Amino acid sequence: VLAAALAIADEAGLEQLSFRRLASRLxxxxxxxxxxxxxxxxxxxxxxxxxxxxLELTAPTGDWREQPRATARSFRALALAHPAAVRLFVxxxxxxxxxxxxADAVLGLLxxxxxxxxxxxxxxxxxxxxxxxxxxxxxERRDAVADPRGAGRAALSPLLAxxxxxxxxxxxxxxxxxxxxxxxxxxxxxxxxxxxRLLAVGAARS
Amino acid sequence: VLAAALAIADEAGLEQLSFRRLASRLxxxxxxxxxxxxxxxxxxxxxxxxxxxxLELTAPTGDWREQPRATARSFRALALAHPAAVRLFVxxxxxxxxxxxxADAVLGLLxxxxxxxxxxxxxxxxxxxxxxxxxxxxxERRDAVADPRGAGRAALSPLLAxxxxxxxxxxxxxxxxxxxxxxxxxxxxxxxxxxxRLLAVGAARS
DNA sequence: ACCTGAACACCGTTCAAGT
DNA sequence: ACCTGAACACCGTTCAAGT
Numbered sequence: 001v002l003a004a005a006l007a008i009a010d011e012a013g014l015e016q017l018s019f020r021r022l023a024s025r026l027x028x029x030x031x032x033x034x035x036x037x038x039x040x041x042x043x044x045x046x047x048x049x050x051x052x053x054x055l056e057l058t059a060p061t062g063d064w065r066e067q068p069r070a071t072a073r074s075f076r077a078l079a080l081a082h083p084a085a086v087r088l089f090v091x092x093x094x095x096x097x098x099x100x101x102x103a104d105a106v107l108g109l110l111x112x113x114x115x116x117x118x119x120x121x122x123x124x125x126x127x128x129x130x131x132x133x134x135x136x137x138x139x140e141r142r143d144a145v146a147d148p149r150g151a152g153r154a155a156l157s158p159l160l161a162x163x164x165x166x167x168x169x170x171x172x173x174x175x176x177x178x179x180x181x182x183x184x185x186x187x188x189x190x191x192x193x194x195x196x197r198l199l200a201v202g203a204a205r206s
Numbered sequence: 207v208l209a210a211a212l213a214i215a216d217e218a219g220l221e222q223l224s225f226r227r228l229a230s231r232l233x234x235x236x237x238x239x240x241x242x243x244x245x246x247x248x249x250x251x252x253x254x255x256x257x258x259x260x261l262e263l264t265a266p267t268g269d270w271r272e273q274p275r276a277t278a279r280s281f282r283a284l285a286l287a288h289p290a291a292v293r294l295f296v297x298x299x300x301x302x303x304x305x306x307x308x309a310d311a312v313l314g315l316l317x318x319x320x321x322x323x324x325x326x327x328x329x330x331x332x333x334x335x336x337x338x339x340x341x342x343x344x345x346e347r348r349d350a351v352a353d354p355r356g357a358g359r360a361a362l363s364p365l366l367a368x369x370x371x372x373x374x375x376x377x378x379x380x381x382x383x384x385x386x387x388x389x390x391x392x393x394x395x396x397x398x399x400x401x402x403r404l405l406a407v408g409a410a411r412s
Numbered sequence: 413a414c415c416t417g418a419a420c421a422c423c424g425t426t427c428a429a430g431t
Numbered sequence: 432a433c434c435t436g437a438a439c440a441c442c443g444t445t446c447a448a449g450t
Contacts, residue, residue: 018423031425032434040424090296090342104370111372120372121379126393129339136296137335164310166317166326173327187332194400224442237444238415246443416449423442430435 001036006047009084017084019043044088049096051085054078057105064113065192071106072131072188079135086135114199123195134187138180207242212253215290223290225249250294255302257291260284263311270319271398277312278337278394285341292341320405329401340393344386 004025009017019040023030037043055078058070079086088094106127110120161168210231215223225246229236243249262280267273285292294300312333316326367374 019425020423029435031436034425035433087297091293100366100370100373103376104373107372107376111375117375118379121376122389122392124376125343125389126396129343130336132342133335133339136338137331160306164306166313167306167310169317169323170309170313170327170330173324183328183331186328190332190400190404193403194396197399197403198396225444226442235416237417240444241414414450416447418446418448420445421443424440426439427437428435429437431433 002043002046002050005043006050006082006084009047010082014084014087017043044092045094045096048085048088048092048094049098051078051082051088052094052096052102053098054081055098055102057102060109060112064109065196067109067112068127068192068195069188071109072134072191075131076135076138076184079138083139086132086139090132090136113195115202119198119202123198127191127195130187130191134184138184208249208252208256211249212256212288212290215253216288220290220293223249250298251300251302254291254294254298254300255304257284257288257294258300258302258308259304260288261304261308263308266315266318270315271402273315273318274333274398274401275394277315278340278390278397281337282341282344282390285344289345292338292345296338296342319401321408325404325408329404333397333401336393336397340390343393344390 005017005022008022008025012021019030019033022043023033026033033043037046056074058067058074061067061070103124107120107124110123110127111117115123211223211228214228214231218227225236225239228249229239232239239249243252261284264273264276264280267276309330313326313330316329316333317323321329
């Protein structure tokens with residue numbers, strides 16, 4: 001039911017997903033879909049939930065640092081498999097069963113790391129947002145590679161180069177498609193190190 | 207021209223912005239807009255650029271840490287003034303004049319902080335993404351307060367509470383509308399501290 | 413140069429009607 | 432219970448025509 005919708009969204013893009021298109025793919029009339037889903041809104045929520053349900057959550061391991069890492073990598077894999085879902089996650093807060101399950105897992109991970117409940121919630125939000133940000137960055141980068149405009153982007157006119165020296169200097173490094181995985185891991189290192197620091201501060205306080 | 211479009215998007219939401227609606231607001235026929243803007247795509251790019259042009263960039267100051275902070279706060283203010291623009295920023299990479307000006311300013315800030323050009327680009331991406339993430343977090347939170355569903359959200363059924371203990375434990379703290387500014391500042395501290403650490407590591411290496 | 417009217421190919425959604 | 436057809440109020444966009 002929803003699987004077909006997710007497939008369309010991932011293949012053709014989220015904005016190409018319509019009741020009419022989905023219906024024709026299922027060999028049915030558009031109005032028949034209203035039997036299975038209340039709304040377009042509910043449809044989007046449904047495919048968001050479906051995608052998130054496919055997130056692989058790892059069992060607790062010895063080193064607490066490894067668990068956020070593993071979760072982050074799972075999330076990245078999910079984002080690559082279902083690019084449309086990422087856009088859904090940023091545009092609408094989900095509170096479906098899959099979202100609750102994921103939230104519980106991530107909160108548990110932070111609690112076991114040593115954060116008290118209130119701080120765990122705070123860092124949960126930061127962690128989730130940061131993961132989304134990293135995922136969006138990758139999705140955008142992928143688009144930039146496919147985008148024909150991308151080629152001329154780094155090239156600034158001499159006049160602009162004078163007015164925007166830092167941008168001109170950075171241009172060579174701004175070319176897309178460098179090494180998405182390395183960038184992701186670097187962002188992850190940054191995040192984990194930050195949490196370690198916060199844990200140390202918290203421990204010093206108590 | 208574009209100002210009216212931005213106003214509609216901020217007032218009624220991005221998805222309510224249409225050529226027909228914009229035209230009626232301007233007291234003109236929808237097709238007349240094609241004289242001033244090539245496309246709906248160009249229209250969206252235009253209002254994104256317009257919003258970003260309103261970002262206040264501060265002059266370089268003594269303490270390098272203060273500049274990313276000031277920029278971040280400007281960006282937050284922009285996000286609050288033009289909520290529609292935030293959604294545009296995450297969904298489409300901008301390379302308009304205002305975007306170039308902003309990129310140059312942020313890159314310059316990182317260069318002056320001590321990062322070499324290649325690393326500055328890397329951290330520029332992280333910084334921009336993080337700021338967007340914080341801004342989206344706030345926009346979502348604002349929506350959550352307005353959303354009537356939000357009231358029942360934190361309340362889990364007893365059965366679920368047993369299966370999702372960490373979520374149940376966190377529920378009291380998940381209520382929205384706490385203290386957006388404090389959360390923003392905490393995220394900012396996290397980010398700046400991370401950059402300081404990276405600078406220290408870089409200095410140790412060289 | 414700038415605007416208009418009619419038209420085309422799409423949307424989500426409702427509602428009465430079919431089996 | 433599930434599906435259909437016709438209809439409504441919207442979209443972006445094109446194209447020939449007006450001043």
